[in-house]
Amino acid sequence: MSTVIPSVDLGQWRSASADKRERVAADLDTALRDTGMFLLDGHGVPREVIDGFRARAREFFALPHDVKARYAVESFHDSGWLEMHPAGGVGVLREEGEEAPSAPDLHESFYASPTHRTGNPDLDRFYYPANRWPSEMPELKLAADAYTGHMVRVAETINELLASVLGLPEDYFTSRATKSTWTQNASWYPSLNAVGGVASGQLRNGPHTDLGTFTILSRQLGVGGLQGWNEADGWFAPPYGPDSLVVNLGDLMEHWTDGRWRALKHRVLAPSPTAPDEELLSLVFFYESDPDTVVEPLVAPVGGGRGLPPVVARHEVLRKLGVTVPTGGPTP
Template identity: 25%
Template sequence: MAPAIAPVKPSNLAENSFVKALAESSTLNSVPSQFAYANDSRGSHSDSIPIVDFSHLVAGTPDQRAKVLRDLDKACREWGFFVLVNHGIPESLLKAIIEASLEYFELPEETSGGTRPRVRPTLSNPAVAASSIRPTTGFTLWRDFVKSYVHPQFHCPEKPHKLRDVLAEFSEKTRSVARKLLQDIGENLGLEKGYVDEVLKLDSCFQLYAANYYPPCPQPDQAIGLPAHTDHGLLTFLIHNGVAGLQIQHNGEWFNTNSPQNSILVNTADHLEILSNGRYKSVRHRAVVNNEATRISVVMANGAAPDAVVEPAGALVEQDGRAYYHPMKFIEYVETMLSNRLQGKSNLDCIKIQQQEDH
């Protein structure tokens, strides 16, 4: 049977080309067969996605802070996602990291990593570029990306030169905000002051920078930027260039995310679900594509120290009568996930303790 989607001629897409190069081809009028991923990318709009005012956590009145703590707790329990406003990170820095990331993708392929597009970051190779060819899944993602480990050791692509300074500052600023949020989350969970910092070793917390490039797609319902997945880590921060595309799953329904200018989209990730013994959920989300405009997103994944063993907080295990997750060293979880993401069972499912294991 003939394929439903006509493939692009080989001359239009070299094996190691970035998706950007394909999208810019003057002959592209359909999605090549290797990208085929039929999907319904429609999402509902909701005014209920929580908004958390960071300034009231830092310098609000007691009543203001109490209200935002409740907002934060509800967001983590019910949505696993919130819009962070008044976070104190300069708008100029948010724009600069988007611009520097875009400049990276505009470098010639031999500079930005086109000769090694399937490499993922590891401890021995902590800063890489890639096109999203994933031959083991049966389809290719409509995305190019770059990823770097930026803390506790800082790594960055050599070019563009301005990315290094901008990324270093962005890493520092987001790390400070994430740490404050985690302290308040610990308070909401009823944990002792300083517990989260100590057990997760947040002085040496892990941060992963990722920039994603989603070019216009001729058939958005026949390709995907990123299928539904959850994130490793504690809190994931995301900003973008104003082009929509991130959707989150809530009560089985997909919702489009809308965020005001200068805000940060934050989702609770796998290790916060583990630490909270399941009270807070790591939510599934996905990146859909469009046929009109390029979408750039910049992600900062904030986690525990690489050598920290993450497990449910003892006080919460005592309340619940048992732990719902096995302990696991943070960096082992991250590297397993980076090498196997989108292939079958998730890491989080693998370390959940099933009821029968207790018998």
């Protein structure tokens, strides 16, 4: 049986009858158990907001290297510009016996974070790192702010949807995400002609799972594009809709559901000789929860029965990045 990735229309979900909601929830639950992905329509993000942010991000990546370097990240959890990603980096998943590629992933990224503050500067740099907006193009911040405003709104609705699927109170996740940590990423995948060649095993983005609760992705269709993975089908090309957003579950939601749902393993293929001029730009919104949320894995039958321990949300995300938050914060 081929992989089925459901599409949920938020407008229709809000007005659906109880029977219709039950059918949608069952299909969504199956997909999240098997794969960890669904498409989202009826989200209300204007096309001009999406296109505007993508265009401004593309203009940033076209800036000279020495200009972009002024805004370079200094650690894994920073905001700012990241050049070609390190080979076999954090979060990369390899099959048994597979060696890490010797060349970096073929993409550049620009990261932005929320402007919440805890009042503790030592914590803020781990929870809400300061943004590095390029002074050369103030339009980038304006476009990113417009887009992320919609992403926060959509994320809150997704949290309500997921709680409903699990049979929990609708505010179960939103009440734990009032000042959520998140990262807005624009990722540019240059063309084959631009990079000049691809090393053995090199991809635009190596196999990985995301670290947070879920990710909201606005992607472009391409030959060297996104692939998801599940045990039934291995690697597959997910469905694409020009107005659809992709929602991928991350490690924190897999942990929260005690293994009932799975974080999506995914990758982005290398640029292809069949499309040597193809370049893609993805807008990737990594969402978490309030940083101090103690994630208590849900008890069966709601949870998956894996018996995972509680973790502190942001601390767990940073732990997987090799970063330790200063002592004095919460403990699970």
